[in-house]
Amino acid sequence: MIQLLPLFIAIPLGGAFIITLTSRKRKRLADVLGVCAMLPLPVMALLTVGKQGVYNMGSFLPPIGINLVLDGFSVLLLVIVNVIGFLAVLYSISYMEQYTAKYKYYALFLLMVGGMNGVVLTGDMFNLFVFLEVASIASYALVAFGCEQEELEASFKYLVLGSIGSTLILLGIALLYGLTGNLNMAAIAAVTANMDKTWLFSFASVLFLAGFGIKAALVPFHPWLPDAHPSAPAPISAMLSGVLIKALGIYAVTRVVFNVLGATPQFGMIVMIMGALSMTVGVFLAVGQWDFKRLLAYHSISQMGYVVLGIGLGMFIIATNGPLVVAGTALLGGIFHLANHAVFKSLLFLCSGSVEYETGTRQLKELGGLQEKMPLTRATCTIASLSIAGVPPFNGFWSKLIIVIATVQAAYLYPGILILTAVTILVSFVTLVSFLKVLRYVFLGDLPAVLKSIKESPAFMGISLVALSVLCVCMGLLLIPGARSIFLDPAVDVLKQGLTYGKQILAGL
Amino acid sequence: MILPLCFALFVVGLYCVLTKRNVIKIVIGLTIMEYSVNLFLVLLGYKKQVIMSQVQAPIIEKITNLDDFFMKAVDPLPQALVLTSIVIGLGVTALAIAICIRLYQRYGTFDISEMRRLKG
Numbered sequence: 001m002i003q004l005l006p007l008f009i010a011i012p013l014g015g016a017f018i019i020t021l022t023s024r025k026r027k028r029l030a031d032v033l034g035v036c037a038m039l040p041l042p043v044m045a046l047l048t049v050g051k052q053g054v055y056n057m058g059s060f061l062p063p064i065g066i067n068l069v070l071d072g073f074s075v076l077l078l079v080i081v082n083v084i085g086f087l088a089v090l091y092s093i094s095y096m097e098q099y100t101a102k103y104k105y106y107a108l109f110l111l112m113v114g115g116m117n118g119v120v121l122t123g124d125m126f127n128l129f130v131f132l133e134v135a136s137i138a139s140y141a142l143v144a145f146g147c148e149q150e151e152l153e154a155s156f157k158y159l160v161l162g163s164i165g166s167t168l169i170l171l172g173i174a175l176l177y178g179l180t181g182n183l184n185m186a187a188i189a190a191v192t193a194n195m196d197k198t199w200l201f202s203f204a205s206v207l208f209l210a211g212f213g214i215k216a217a218l219v220p221f222h223p224w225l226p227d228a229h230p231s232a233p234a235p236i237s238a239m240l241s242g243v244l245i246k247a248l249g250i251y252a253v254t255r256v257v258f259n260v261l262g263a264t265p266q267f268g269m270i271v272m273i274m275g276a277l278s279m280t281v282g283v284f285l286a287v288g289q290w291d292f293k294r295l296l297a298y299h300s301i302s303q304m305g306y307v308v309l310g311i312g313l314g315m316f317i318i319a320t321n322g323p324l325v326v327a328g329t330a331l332l333g334g335i336f337h338l339a340n341h342a343v344f345k346s347l348l349f350l351c352s353g354s355v356e357y358e359t360g361t362r363q364l365k366e367l368g369g370l371q372e373k374m375p376l377t378r379a380t381c382t383i384a385s386l387s388i389a390g391v392p393p394f395n396g397f398w399s400k401l402i403i404v405i406a407t408v409q410a411a412y413l414y415p416g417i418l419i420l421t422a423v424t425i426l427v428s429f430v431t432l433v434s435f436l437k438v439l440r441y442v443f444l445g446d447l448p449a450v451l452k453s454i455k456e457s458p459a460f461m462g463i464s465l466v467a468l469s470v471l472c473v474c475m476g477l478l479l480i481p482g483a484r485s486i487f488l489d490p491a492v493d494v495l496k497q498g499l500t501y502g503k504q505i506l507a508g509l
Numbered sequence: 510m511i512l513p514l515c516f517a518l519f520v521v522g523l524y525c526v527l528t529k530r531n532v533i534k535i536v537i538g539l540t541i542m543e544y545s546v547n548l549f550l551v552l553l554g555y556k557k558q559v560i561m562s563q564v565q566a567p568i569i570e571k572i573t574n575l576d577d578f579f580m581k582a583v584d585p586l587p588q589a590l591v592l593t594s595i596v597i598g599l600g601v602t603a604l605a606i607a608i609c610i611r612l613y614q615r616y617g618t619f620d621i622s623e624m625r626r627l628k629g
């Protein structure tokens with residue numbers, strides 16, 4: 001299995017190349033090749049569950065060569081990226097009929113997936129930067145795919161902020177290389193574990209926080225997200241909100257801070273505060289929106305706040321040598337919410353895409369009464385809305401519950417954290433309010449006269465919607481002890497080990 | 510001394526991105542930022558204790574006196590990194606310029622303050 005790791009990067013990149021080469025004139029061929037290239041990836045990703053290992057590119061050993069590392073945390077992200085990517089491609093078969101140049105879309109899509117798989121798997125800092133840029137450039141182009149005024153404007157904004165973020169990350173990597181003389185993550189970790197931290201080291205970590213913060217759209221760095229995510233075609237919005245900000249932002253910053261730089265209390269505190277800010281600012285901006293997709297985009301900021309809050313709390317407790325059990329709970333909550341958010345937010349964006357595909361508008365005030373005409377979309381959208389709002393049997397409830405439990409446990413050590421508990425619950429409530437508004441304005445009420453003739457969305461779109469909503473209902477089962485020890489616990493363990501983890505990678509796991 | 514100057518160049522680029530209203534000038538600002546980081550990476554390869562005139566390229570001509578070579582040769586790794594980073598920068602700049610051209614076709618102007626269809 002470990003020998004197959006490069007295929008996660010090679011298949012999408014090769015697929016993109018072949019599609020641009022062959023499918024220029026043949027539209028159906030582009031569909032077939034796009035699906036064929038994405039089909040093996042989720043299967044392979046599910047086969048990696050529970051495994052770990054290191055693959056040395058070209059058999060050069062780690063401190064000199066580049067290695068791909070498969071561990072609990074990468075497995076989790078690999079499964080999310082590839083499963084959601086596959087469902088988004090299925091959805092695109094019908095949805096992208098509205099656009100010309102479908103083969104370009106598939107090529108860029110595969111490029112983005114290849115970049116994200118690379119970010120998730122790589123064990124080398126500069127390689128991380130390269131894959132991050134591959135995924136980012138593809139996503140800039142995909143946001144502008146429609147070439148209308150709004151799309152170009154949003155894409156330019158995203159490109160400018162995204163390149164500033166990438167430049168900051170590259171500067172951070174350069175500083176880190178100057179300080180430690182290594183680019184391999186494991187080798188850097190071995191050096192940083194024993195070095196005295198100068199101001200330059202802190203400066204590098206701040207650069208990483210700002211750079212990855214821009215990619216993840218945490219609150220002071222968020223303005224590009226509510227423009228870029230709604231402007232893209234719906235399956236791309238689902239990929240951007242569901243996967244890209246997690247793989248390039250949250251995953252990368254978590255990996256770098258925990259396993260390369262080493263967690264510090266100050267850093268944990270800053271990340272926690274950014275999480276709490278993202279949660280509140282995002283949700284209050286979302287409530288007032290009347291554009292369906294823009295509302296969802298603001299909720300992405302808010303839900304990323306939950307993830308970052310859980311991870312930041314875990315970082316803070318580990319760095320202050322607090323009880324590892326509490327840190328583990330916080331990290332579990334954050335990581336589980338990351339997985340859940342990927343599922344329900346992509347489902348919501350695909351639902352909004354179905355509505356837009358059939359009605360031609362995404363203004364909530366122009367919609368209404370679609371429950372009779374689009375029963376499948378209504379059912380899946382309701383499930384996703386209840387999930388994101390944290391209503392019990394659905395997956396969002398369980399991860400939010402774990403985060404709340406973690407904050408209450410941490411409040412025994414630091415009473416101030418109780419404020420975060422209150423914020424978490426309040427934000428969850430406001431989320432519920434705003435999604436009741438969505439359901440009310442889109443699916444209930446009177447059907448406008450212009451929408452009398454609409455019908456349910458095509459079959460391929462329906463398959464993706466149903467598959468994702470089944471995941472929404474079932475993902476709570478991952479918390480059952482047997483399932484948890486296979487999928488979620490290994491991811492948390494990787495983060496809990498911190499810098500000592502580097503030694504294991506150098507030894508080949 | 511020269512490393513803080515790189516950082517100054519970085520700040521110049523950032524200032525250009527933040528204050529200019531012409532989209533092309535913003536792209537130029539981005540490029541300046543990128544190049545300042547590239548310059549910084551290349552300069553990392555020099556060793557402080559060697560005098561400038563004695564620095565040599567990291568190419569082994571004769572297998573004699575390796576210690577002296579390790580003392581004087583610059584670190585070749587940052588040069589490889591910079592090459593990669595320049596190529597990536599080229600890709601970003603090309604895409605940015607393509608978007609600028611499309612923006613000009615749609616809005617008839619390069620002024621960023623007149624492109625305000627997205628808000629809220």
